[in-house]
Amino acid sequence: MTRTPPPATDRLDPERMDAHFVSDAPFDPTADEVMPEARRKELEAGYWRLVWWKLRRHRLAVASGLVLIALYLIVVFAEILAPYALGDRDTDHIYAPPQPVHLFHEGRFVGPFVYPLVYELDMTRLQRTYTPDTTRPQPIRFFCAGSDYRFWGLIPGDFRLMCAPEGGTLFLLGTDRLGQDMFSRLLYGTRISMTVGLLGIAVSFVIGITLGGLAGYFGGWVDTVVQRMIEILRSLPELPLWMALSAAVPVTWSPIVVFFCITLILGLIDWPGLARAVRSKLLALREEEYVTAATLMGARPARVIGRHLLPNFASHLIASVTLSIPGMILGETALSFLGLGLRPPVTSWGVMLTEAQNIEAVVLYPWLMTPMAAVMIAVLAFNFLGDGLRDAADPYD
Incomplete structure (x- = not known):
């Protein structure tokens, strides 16, 4: 008695078997399975590339x-980004509150500006009281020349990303007891x-x-x-x-x-x-x-x-x-x-x-x-x- 060989469609192709074991799809020996391009790239990628791909999915x-x-x-670039040099003091603005940045003055677009601070000495509480003068907007200067500094203590310069307005102050985070800019x-x-x-x-x-x-x-x-x-x-x-x-x-x-x-x-x-x-x-x-x-x-x-x-x-x-x-x-x-x-x-x-x-x-x-x-x-x-x-x-x- 001779055994009839199975039809060609029932024979298992080793290449298809390999494709099956690296794929999440159910195995079908009669299908001409083609590996997806994304899956192929993942299998061919090195370890560090896989780490980078996984890290990119971690949004936080x-x-x-x-x-x-x-x-x-x-x-x-601390010297360039800071509006004041380290050690600059303004004794007229000790413990001054932060100056918020505004864009519009009386409904008109002016650009980034601050209102000047006017202080009065409160003799009852023995402290200065600062109030913003909302009638005088002072535009902030950008890409300007400020006080001198030495970049990393080596290269002299005076270029800054932003500077205080002409004749005004720019205390984005207020000042300390010596009048130094906190920002x-x-x-x-x-x-x-x-x-x-x-x-x-x-x-x-x-x-x-x-x-x-x-x-x-x-x-x-x-x-x-x-x-x-x-x-x-x-x-x-x-x-x-x-x-x-x-x-x-x-x-x-x-x-x-x-x-x-x-x-x-x-x-x-x-x-x-x-x-x-x-x-x-x-x-x-x-x-x-x-x-x-x-x-x-x-x-x-x-x-x-x-x-x-x-x-x-x-x-x-x-x-x-x-x-x-x-x-x-x-x-x-x-x-x-x-x-x-x-x-x-x-x-x-x-x-x-x-x-x-x-x-x-x-x-x-x-x-x-x-x-x-x-x-x-x-x-x-x-x-x-x-x-x-x-x-x-x-x-x-």
């Missing part, structure tokens, strides 16, 4: 990334507060990667020593330790030296979390076949760790770093607010908040709290971006 993370880009543009100081403070986070995380990153990598790759007594160091640092309360180390910085040191000391202190305390994450990853990856192959070919431990192990979870490291920077910013702000961090003439968000330490200032001059809003925006932006990066880098999502 993308918006947070744009906010951070804007903040770091302020870091670079300009906030822009200059962004440079210090945002760079402290980057420099601090750089120190933490180097220490965490080195010690965590050694502990995870070698194990044994190296792992034991690193783990005990992490546990000791984790057991210490961070804020008192920050305060103790910051108080040890001599007051006579220059502001630049103090800045780097505070950065170093924040980095030296923040590395245990990153080291523990690196250790756990390396413990899982060091048993992989490619690691054994690299070792048998004579690769040194430093090369195995740096060229083979760390790149396999680089995206997770980036997400961890992004989530650690807010801690650095909050640490600098807390130390400066308590008078143990950066000190005048250096301007940071924490230094600016020292003027709002009493309830009287908060009640009478609430615009002194605007640096707190900047801290909140920066911290939330980093957290949202870090969450988006972590979700995008998750291969099981």
Whole structure:
């Protein structure tokens, strides 16, 4: 008895089977299935491109990334964006309230302008009372020459994005007790507060990667020593330790030296979390076949760790770093607010908040709290971006 072969339409084509297993559509052996172009691009894309595609779908993370880009543009161009130079004082406008920007005056379009402030001394409450003179609109000047400055302390210049009106003032966020423009100081403070986070995380990153990598790759007594160091640092309360180390910085040191000391202190305390994450990853990856192959070919431990192990979870490291920077910013702000961090003439968000330490200032001059809003925006932006990066880098999502 001979067996009749199945018809050609019932035979399974291996190429169709492969197309079926990479597609979400139900399998039909009789259909001439064509892989969609979008699915084909997804299968051919590299890992980092897939991470970017997933990150783009996280709208909150993308918006947070744009906010951070804007903040770091302020870091670079603070002198050009600020209407006043750092240290400029107007003793006639002490504790002046914010001047809102208007576009229309008496129903007529004038463009961006402010009303001048007229003050009277209230002898009953012993404070100045400011009232806007709504009869004299003063147009804001753009792309103008303002007070002299040195760009990043190196290049002299006077070009500014916007300047105060001729013979007027431009206090978008009010002034402080010395008559300094809060908006300009906030822009200059962004440079210090945002760079402290980057420099601090750089120190933490180097220490965490080195010690965590050694502990995870070698194990044994190296792992034991690193783990005990992490546990000791984790057991210490961070804020008192920050305060103790910051108080040890001599007051006579220059502001630049103090800045780097505070950065170093924040980095030296923040590395245990990153080291523990690196250790756990390396413990899982060091048993992989490619690691054994690299070792048998004579690769040194430093090369195995740096060229083979760390790149396999680089995206997770980036997400961890992004989530650690807010801690650095909050640490600098807390130390400066308590008078143990950066000190005048250096301007940071924490230094600016020292003027709002009493309830009287908060009640009478609430615009002194605007640096707190900047801290909140920066911290939330980093957290949202870090969450988006972590979700995008998750291969099981």
